[in-house]
Amino acid sequence: MNQAVQLVNITRDLSGKWMIPILLNVESSGGRFTPLKNALQIAPSRLSDNLIVMCTAGLIQQQSPFERNHPLLPEYKLTEKGLFMKEAALVLSHSEEQLNKGFLAGKAWNWPVLIALYYEYHEFNSIRRLLDKPTPRIISTRLNQLHNQELVEKELISKPRPKFNYLLSKEARPILQMTNQNLSGLFI
Structure with missing residues (x-):
């Protein structure tokens, strides 16, 4: 895994x-x-x-x-x-x-979405495949809420057909990097 x-x-x-x-x-x-x-x-x-x-x-x-x-x-x-x-x-x-x-962990899927974005799963469908269990509506809702909290940025890609790419905000990225390192350190 x-x-x-x-x-x-x-x-x-x-x-x-x-x-x-x-x-x-x-x-x-x-x-x-x-x-x-x-x-x-x-x-x-x-x-x-x-x-x-x-x-x-x-x-x-x-x-x-x-x-x-x-x-x-x-x-x-x-x-x-x-x-x-x-x-x-x-x-x-x-x-x-x-x-x-x-309290982000208070709502299901907030942290998994942030982790997916940290690992550069930027497209909606790639996030959905990684998370596996939530419905598309839940993922969409979480992405929008995290965007409203300024933790996630949306980038419109117009070609070949319009879609959004999702990225961690500049403020969230270093904190997620530290989170990733600390969580990964627990496996050692």
């Missing part, structure tokens, strides 16, 4: 409103449900749903009653894969601070 595909998959897996906040806070809350819920200010049902998804994905595991501080209260801990994804989440969080455009 080439590096662009690996980074697209990692950033896709970290997408969503709660994935990164849960990964970054599960250890500091002692892995306990209520302190985690309170730290994130999340509804219990939403946290429960996200923890189930994360358990299924192998990012966290629910500890057995014998491993817990209190046998009746659920506790979670990061798996090896979860620790890796936590490091990736830290990289994305740091990059988002530098970009200063809000």
Whole structure:
């Protein structure tokens, strides 16, 4: 699997409103449900749903009653894969601070689109083939939103027939380069 595909998959897996906040806070809350819920200010049902998804994905595991501080209260801990994804989440969080455009990972496909552009997938169809799963409408929506946030530039190509090429903005490119280096460094 080439590096662009690996980074697209990692950033896709970290997408969503709660994935990164849960990964970054599960250890500091002692892995306990209520302190985690309170730290994130999340509804219990939403946290429960996200923890189930994360358990299924192998990012966290629910500890057995014998491993817990209190046998009746659920506790979670990061798996090896979860620790890796936590490091990736830290990289994305740091990059988002530098970009200063809000919580980009909160919406699915923002980061995968940015990674695709960093790896010079400039045409809509090449981005679509790399990302594989999202609908054309989602990709188009994300490209337009990222363009409105001044992270992506559109370039109209008129020949042989009109189309847009998408490029990272001059301000976003060095930050994405650093993001790429830091995420790639996690594989070593």
